[in-house]
Amino acid sequence: MSSSDATPKSDQVQDRWRAREAPAGDFIVYADGSLSVMNLLRLYQSGRRHDTRAQDWHWSELLRATAWTPSDWMDVDATFASCAHAGSRALAGESSDHGSIGWVALTQDDDAGALEWLAVSCYSNPFTDVTLGATTVTATSTLGRIWAFPRDAPHQVKITADPDYPWLQVDDGPSVGGAQRT
Numbered sequence: 001m002s003s004s005d006a007t008p009k010s011d012q013v014q015d016r017w018r019a020r021e022a023p024a025g026d027f028i029v030y031a032d033g034s035l036s037v038m039n040l041l042r043l044y045q046s047g048r049r050h051d052t053r054a055q056d057w058h059w060s061e062l063l064r065a066t067a068w069t070p071s072d073w074m075d076v077d078a079t080f081a082s083c084a085h086a087g088s089r090a091l092a093g094e095s096s097d098h099g100s101i102g103w104v105a106l107t108q109d110d111d112a113g114a115l116e117w118l119a120v121s122c123y124s125n126p127f128t129d130v131t132l133g134a135t136t137v138t139a140t141s142t143l144g145r146i147w148a149f150p151r152d153a154p155h156q157v158k159i160t161a162d163p164d165y166p167w168l169q170v171d172d173g174p175s176v177g178g179a180q181r182t
């Protein structure tokens with residue numbers, strides 16, 4: 001195993017961030033080199049399985065690893081939103097690896113832009129809006145979900161429906177090109 005394949009340390013995490021790379025999967029990578037393995041769970045209200053407004057989303061930590069080896073790296077190269085507050089910067093975007101992958105990062109707001117943490121979700125869709133406050137990074141995805149990440153504990157994210165999102169149900173309106181709109 002080469003040193004580039006070994007468990008990333010803080011400087012390796014920063015190098016990968018500068019190259020706009022993240023481990024492939026649902027993870028939160030921290031500046032100290034640790035990693036939270038995350039899982040997106042979608043719960044449905046009874047009788048409303050096809051109504052996306054009736055879904056309750058939870059992105060929860062499965063485990064925290066201090067020693068890990070990525071099986072693959074993906075690009076987190078498209079930045080759609082940025083917001084600065086009190087010496088920090090929040091960024092949000094998508095991975096060019098697949099259109100369903102969104103990411104949110106908290107960095108230092110200086111020339112180095114050192115990473116504090118990076119959250120990547122394979123099923124969130126891209127994040128196109130981000131705000132940064134004293135305690136929370138809030139990002140909105142193109143799936144109409146608002147993700148509120150506590151700055152000091154991003155693995156405790158809360159996901160709510162965006163009330164301004166133009167919601168469609170699976171059986172709303174005509175089909176497009178023979179396929180149901182979703």
